[in-house]
Amino acid sequence: MESFYALISGFAVALTAANLLYASIGVLLGTAVGVLPGIGPAVTVALLLPITFKLDPSGSLIMFAGIYYGAMYGGSTTSILINTPGESASMATALQGNLMAKSGRAGPALATSAIGSFFAGLIATAGIAFLAPWMVKFAVQFGPEDYFALMVVAFVTVSATFGDSPLKGLISLFCGLALGLIGIDKLTGQSRLTFGLPELLDGVEVTTLAVGLFAIGEAMFVVSRRRSVEEIMPMTGSLWMSKADWKRSWKPWLRGTLFGFPIGALPAGGAEIPTFLSYSTEKRLSKHPEEWDTIGAIEGVAGPEAANNASVAGTLVPLLSLGLPTSATAAILLAGFQQFGLNPGPLLFAEKPDLVWGLIASLFIANAMLVVLNLPLVGIWVKLLKIPTPWLYAGILMFAAMGSIATKGSIAELLMLLVFGVLGFLMRRYDYPVAPMVVGLILGPMAESQFRRALQISIGDPLVLVQSPIAATLLGIAFLALVAPFIAGGLSRFKAQED
Amino acid sequence: MSLSTSAPKGRDKPAIIVGFLLLALAGVLWSDAVNLSRVAAYGIGPAVMPKMIAGGLVLLGLLSILSGLRQNGKAPEPADFGPVGILVIGFLLLTAIIGFGGGFIAGMAVLFAITAFAFGRRAPLVDLALGLVLSALIYLLFSKLLTLSLPQGPLERLFS
Numbered sequence A: 001m002e003s004f005y006a007l008i009s010g011f012a013v014a015l016t017a018a019n020l021l022y023a024s025i026g027v028l029l030g031t032a033v034g035v036l037p038g039i040g041p042a043v044t045v046a047l048l049l050p051i052t053f054k055l056d057p058s059g060s061l062i063m064f065a066g067i068y069y070g071a072m073y074g075g076s077t078t079s080i081l082i083n084t085p086g087e088s089a090s091m092a093t094a095l096q097g098n099l100m101a102k103s104g105r106a107g108p109a110l111a112t113s114a115i116g117s118f119f120a121g122l123i124a125t126a127g128i129a130f131l132a133p134w135m136v137k138f139a140v141q142f143g144p145e146d147y148f149a150l151m152v153v154a155f156v157t158v159s160a161t162f163g164d165s166p167l168k169g170l171i172s173l174f175c176g177l178a179l180g181l182i183g184i185d186k187l188t189g190q191s192r193l194t195f196g197l198p199e200l201l202d203g204v205e206v207t208t209l210a211v212g213l214f215a216i217g218e219a220m221f222v223v224s225r226r227r228s229v230e231e232i233m234p235m236t237g238s239l240w241m242s243k244a245d246w247k248r249s250w251k252p253w254l255r256g257t258l259f260g261f262p263i264g265a266l267p268a269g270g271a272e273i274p275t276f277l278s279y280s281t282e283k284r285l286s287k288h289p290e291e292w293d294t295i296g297a298i299e300g301v302a303g304p305e306a307a308n309n310a311s312v313a314g315t316l317v318p319l320l321s322l323g324l325p326t327s328a329t330a331a332i333l334l335a336g337f338q339q340f341g342l343n344p345g346p347l348l349f350a351e352k353p354d355l356v357w358g359l360i361a362s363l364f365i366a367n368a369m370l371v372v373l374n375l376p377l378v379g380i381w382v383k384l385l386k387i388p389t390p391w392l393y394a395g396i397l398m399f400a401a402m403g404s405i406a407t408k409g410s411i412a413e414l415l416m417l418l419v420f421g422v423l424g425f426l427m428r429r430y431d432y433p434v435a436p437m438v439v440g441l442i443l444g445p446m447a448e449s450q451f452r453r454a455l456q457i458s459i460g461d462p463l464v465l466v467q468s469p470i471a472a473t474l475l476g477i478a479f480l481a482l483v484a485p486f487i488a489g490g491l492s493r494f495k496a497q498e499d
Numbered sequence B: 001m002s003l004s005t006s007a008p009k010g011r012d013k014p015a016i017i018v019g020f021l022l023l024a025l026a027g028v029l030w031s032d033a034v035n036l037s038r039v040a041a042y043g044i045g046p047a048v049m050p051k052m053i054a055g056g057l058v059l060l061g062l063l064s065i066l067s068g069l070r071q072n073g074k075a076p077e078p079a080d081f082g083p084v085g086i087l088v089i090g091f092l093l094l095t096a097i098i099g100f101g102g103g104f105i106a107g108m109a110v111l112f113a114i115t116a117f118a119f120g121r122r123a124p125l126v127d128l129a130l131g132l133v134l135s136a137l138i139y140l141l142f143s144k145l146l147t148l149s150l151p152q153g154p155l156e157r158l159f160s
Helices: A002-014 A017-034 A041-052 A057-082 A088-102 A106-139 A144-161 A166-181 A206-225 A243-265 A272-285 A289-293 A299-314 A316-322 A328-339 A346-351 A353-374 A378-384 A389-407 A411-429 A435-457 A469-498 B002-006 B013-034 B048-070 B081-099 B104-118 B124-145 B154-159
Strands: none
Touching (some): A002 A106, A017 A353, A017 A378, A041 A206, A057 A088, A057 A299, A088 A299, A106 A316, A144 A469, A166 A435, A206 A328, A206 A389, A243 A299, A272 A299, A316 A328, A411 B081, B104 B154, B124 B154
16 A cells, blocks of 8 residues: 555656656657667667756656657557567567558557557556565565575576577677676776776776667668668558457457566566567467468457567566666666666665656656557658668667767767677677677676675675575576576477487 | 688588687686786675686687587678678768867768768768758757757857
8 A cells, every 4th residue: 555655646756747748758759769660669768868868867767768668669660560670579569560551450550559558558567566665675685695696597587598599698698797897896996807998997888888789780780781671551541440459459458468567577588478478379369360361460469569568567677676677678777777876776765765656657657648649640650760761770870879979978988889889780690689788788797796795794605695595596596597498409409300 | 701601511600700709708807807906805806706707708608619510500691791881981980070079060960971871872962961950950959958068079169
């Protein structure tokens, strides 16, 4: 019940005129950038971070919430209309959504994804409001060794469990961990891996890495393939869903939310699993199996979109209550928090309740604004997609460079951005996932300080890491999650040899 | 990377190269870590984590080399590296313009025009003009409205 009152006071913070304005600007900007092909929510948030620099913390976090939801909505619009999902979690939406658009039902596909996202976001945000304080109560009992174990679980799930090759995910993660070492060691003040360059003393900015790897790497990848520009589906027919569409959509929304939120809220990482679970469930339950390969089934858009939104909202639970990012987007949100000197976690709930609950309330508001503002404006977003590719990417690169120039304004920062861009291009070309690197960069130093704190308390006895039952269980889970894909992979290779 | 097409059967050259790069990275981490002065009274010092990560990198590097030797990698799609190079040049020009005091607007306009060229447009003057207009707008928005400090040059002084 206390979270209910806290949430009410959060609404009092979020519903001031200025904060409502910030939320709506955030939603519009987030959608405008998120709708660009190949730009997922993580990059959108990273690109738009500089805009929030000069606002007060609560105003900028509220704008953040808007950007975040806007970016997700923009991403699903692109998936449906031109079949270029900006991230793997939108892939399931693109499958049926693009088929629907090709058969002249883009309107209902966009509507079911927007309303489904709203619906899922609503339930999932309510879930955050009630689950996060509970997690906080649990988290205050955590010692440093438990935090360290939790971060190890996050490392493994983000890099090794999903994706086609656990080895490649781990390589990406460890490169991120190595990048995280650069700079001044917080405990002793010694500089590590700076090679005498003063620019490296502050370490590598998460936003620089993310923008370089995702946005610039993507631009280089596209230009290297000179891929034929995907056809944009015209918006024909009604934008609104018919009665039958509603009837076919509400159950998939509900099921998608139920898949998405718990999987996102566990530090299991990634929205891919729930979206594909939802997709295959809807396909199995569908009363119109013939539509799935022909004109596209609305259930196949409604379910995965709801699952995607619910799981992304779910990742805010570990982020806010434990300070643990489990996706690239969450890592960048964490960087946004840190920019204001705020460290998410149990303490933040105690010290800045206005801010935390204001943020949670503004997630509700941003979510509602999305349906009110974006659905009628879909025509404008579609026009954005018609900008010629050269100008589109030229604009994206300008924005990418803009972020670094505004943060630090140093030449070194721009050169780092370029190096990360080339790295991102090569990683994409040779199928290495980039998200683990971003998570490794931000979570690595946090894991290190918990690790050292734990060993400091135990006066150097490494057994402390496994003596706490929580830590031992978590490390066991991490170990199982790490070896399972290798064993399963070995089995499938074995099977392949048998045939 | 053009070698990857002529790789012998049963090899995954990129994976082998990545493996050696990881070993080299591990070496860099290790040599940096051993050169740190020892100050920690008790508990563990700043060198432990780099060494652990270096150890992980060695393991992953060896695994990558091993898997590269055993499996046939799928050849990446043919790529055109020319335009990628043009993008890199555009970025370096932006860096140089800002570094030598040419300012934000000029640097951004050049980046815009060169990127558009790399993506196949052949109207550099039009793109340069468009880039100038866009970057001037962004400059005004960010420096006046959001009061961010952006690099100054001759064009920026016109607005102040």
